[in-house]
Amino acid sequence: MLERLYTLFLNFREYVLLSAFVIASFILLSLNDKPQIKQLRAILTVTLGVVQEQIAFIPRYVSLGAENEILRRTNIELADEASQLREARLENLRLRRLLGLKARPGYRFVAASVVNKNLTLLRNSITLDVGEADGVRASMPVVTDAGLVGVVIAASGTYAVVNILLNVDFRASAKIQRSRVDGILAWDGSSLILKNIAKTLDVRPGDVVMTSEYSSTFPAGIRVGLVDRVSEQEGSLFKHVVIAPGVDFVKLEEVFVMVAEPDPERTALERNVEEFLTP
């Protein structure tokens, strides 16, 4: 009997192997959310990050000259802008105090280098060389001087993985700076779009898009990009608004993680209401 089974296995060895490994793969797919798997992947991400950090200077070295030139120019522009902003901040503080508005929570910026880019087009992510040791945790926003980059989804001791804007899992509440129209920022696999914009609302190409106050993850006022195209779809109540992101993800090398815990009072209240409303 056993011999016959063995002969059968030998005759159909390839098919048995295929079936066994396909079943094993499906089992692994069902284990995605297990903490042990996440831990193992975090350890390996760190290991790969260490290797990549050692060799990442090679492609960077090539673009160093051009980068220096851009940084010098940006520095001059920012110095001018900073002095104007200082004035505006003082005025803002004075007016907020007069109106009795709540002060916005402060953020600490942790500078980080991009040590890996996982560009799979639909779920693009990057790995940073900062982690829990630097105070970086999941759900913290990541920005550059050009605008919003994404959100931290996982952090180990010294590395963090960030879901960038160009990721089908990424969502952020955003608004048009000029007309204050709100929408949901999302990546549809080929374009960054602002969803849920009714046809009657005022959105034009060239409008600046910023994060809005409705998100508990992203602080309001972070620049996202510019409206690139606005079109109307037949049979839909909404406009199709395509955004050109401010950040050039291909050339992205340095970013800042905005380290701050979300307002616990607001988070707890929103969670309570959500639980109350969920049947």
Place this chain on the structure above:
Amino acid sequence: MEHRLRGALIVFVLLIVQTTFMPFLSVGGFLPDLLLIWLVITALRRGQGEATVAGFLVGLAEDLLATQLFGLAALSKTVAGFFAGYFYNENKTDQTLGSYQFMMIVGLSSLVHNFIFYTVFLQGSDVPLIQTVIYYSAATTLYTGILSALPMFAFSRRVPA
């Protein structure tokens, strides 16, 4: 045994190259799949059984280092390895590897791999499934197929005239 150790070492190096340097060669966001090319070479040299096992192990290593669904690369690479193994012919290994047949096998295996990968990958997202799967599979397959010309030319030098 020795060829397996050598294979493991090659896969390790290819994983590093794929995750570190290949993003700089991206065209329109699309990247060639070096590990798939290696898998097809393995299938043509060692046969269907070994390519199926290698596909699973390589995919698993890829899964552990990526943020995508765990087990997805293992699944798609297992099937791709099995598929590529159909073209195994121990009497014509060098001829196949050193001819345009190799590019065609890489292209077909890549198509099978990408079709499975993106179909599972896109489940639960808002993007139009069929259209996106076809678009992404075709583009990645084309790039991987073109890059497979490099090993093909290298192997063609070995084939006796």
